[in-house]
Amino acid sequence: MKYIALTTVLGIASLSGCASTSAPPRELVEARAAFSRASQGPAARLALVDLHNAQGELERAERSFTEAPSSDVTRDLSYVALRRAQTVEARGDTLQADQERERAEQERAALTGQQLTQTQTALQQSQQQLQNTQQTVAMTQTQLAAERQRRMEAERQAAAALESLRRVAAVREEQRGTVITLSGEVLFATGESALLPIAQQRLDQVARALIDQGARHLVVEGHTDSRGSPAANQQLSLARAQSVRAYLISRGIPEGQIEASGLGPSRPVAPNDSAEGRANNRRVEIVVSPAAATAAR
Amino acid sequence: MKTLTRWMMFASLALVGCGGTAASTARMGATQAAIRSAGEVGAEHEPTAALHLQYAREQFTQAEQLSRSGEGERAERVLARAEADAELALALSRRSASIAAARQAASEVRDARSQPPPPTAPTPPPAAPPPTP
Numbered sequence: 565m566k567y568i569a570l571t572t573v574l575g576i577a578s579l580s581g582c583a584s585t586s587a588p589p590r591e592l593v594e595a596r597a598a599f600s601r602a603s604q605g606p607a608a609r610l611a612l613v614d615l616h617n618a619q620g621e622l623e624r625a626e627r628s629f630t631e632a633p634s635s636d637v638t639r640d641l642s643y644v645a646l647r648r649a650q651t652v653e654a655r656g657d658t659l660q661a662d663q664e665r666e667r668a669e670q671e672r673a674a675l676t677g678q679q680l681t682q683t684q685t686a687l688q689q690s691q692q693q694l695q696n697t698q699q700t701v702a703m704t705q706t707q708l709a710a711e712r713q714r715r716m717e718a719e720r721q722a723a724a725a726l727e728s729l730r731r732v733a734a735v736r737e738e739q740r741g742t743v744i745t746l747s748g749e750v751l752f753a754t755g756e757s758a759l760l761p762i763a764q765q766r767l768d769q770v771a772r773a774l775i776d777q778g779a780r781h782l783v784v785e786g787h788t789d790s791r792g793s794p795a796a797n798q799q800l801s802l803a804r805a806q807s808v809r810a811y812l813i814s815r816g817i818p819e820g821q822i823e824a825s826g827l828g829p830s831r832p833v834a835p836n837d838s839a840e841g842r843a844n845n846r847r848v849e850i851v852v853s854p855a856a857a858t859a860a861r
Numbered sequence: 862m863k864t865l866t867r868w869m870m871f872a873s874l875a876l877v878g879c880g881g882t883a884a885s886t887a888r889m890g891a892t893q894a895a896i897r898s899a900g901e902v903g904a905e906h907e908p909t910a911a912l913h914l915q916y917a918r919e920q921f922t923q924a925e926q927l928s929r930s931g932e933g934e935r936a937e938r939v940l941a942r943a944e945a946d947a948e949l950a951l952a953l954s955r956r957s958a959s960i961a962a963a964r965q966a967a968s969e970v971r972d973a974r975s976q977p978p979p980p981t982a983p984t985p986p987p988a989a990p991p992p993t994p
Binding site: 647664 | 949
């Protein structure tokens, strides 16, 4: 404001002083305008010394104009005053731009700092989660290894059970499962369905092996030879199967897991025309369902 | 003869008096330095600055001629014009560079503001239940 006032005073003074004689040279008019612009711009805040010097140049030109309005000296001094005013204006703009740049750089540094902090926080979270996941994976692997160990142990026990079963009975694999065949001669007296004492010993071993093999569905089938009436044979075979079933239940096999059926002479394994063949046909079979089939029940 | 000698002495004194002076070496040096500085900060690359640098050079040449022909006082004034133009060229060149730097810094701030925040770590899936034996 101070500079605007000064310029105005100078302008009015020079105009009133010379109005009657001569118009100011173009350079002086432009110098006044340029100084007025500079004194209203950033230079008035940021380049006070330069502005003061430019004012001195303008005053020299104004004095010269008062003394010799149309002289070369006045024109040259006005030219210099014009350039000084323009220079001051440019310096003001420069200093303002420099301040804006510094503020922007500070803001950017702050933003970068914030973003760095956020990134570091996110990184820490990710690392924590990775650690948690690794712990979970390690736990799962341990559990899987334990499970694998349990399965292997169970399979080993089942194989051992089957092996011990082979020692007391004929064991064969069929599509319907493992078939354990016990000779009728060993289990029962002729025409009877009560177990012989020796049969109980053998069934004890069978029961232990079946329990060791784990939960499987069992069917006890009674078979006879073809002598006698089919109805009697049917009844006898069922009674014998139920006898074996009851004994196995008494040795620890769950009741719901075991069935009994009497098939009479319907499924011979040998011709009934010889004593040996008929002896083979008089038998009890225990059909052990495959593990998958049991699970599906 | 005596009169002639006196006249000749008077004429030569008058010639010295009117033949004038050269511009000061200091002024010439200062103007040259200002022109050189403007050239060094790249005034040639900013159109308005380049124009004033051109004015400065032309006026400097003009001042040299005036100085050589003994018009020292006029040469000094032209040198003052040349120096003022050279200083303006320098100031305009610096202004241009500072404004460009400020714009660049502002643009970088905008870029930094518009950058998406770092992704937060995704929620991990729930831990798998232990396998049933």
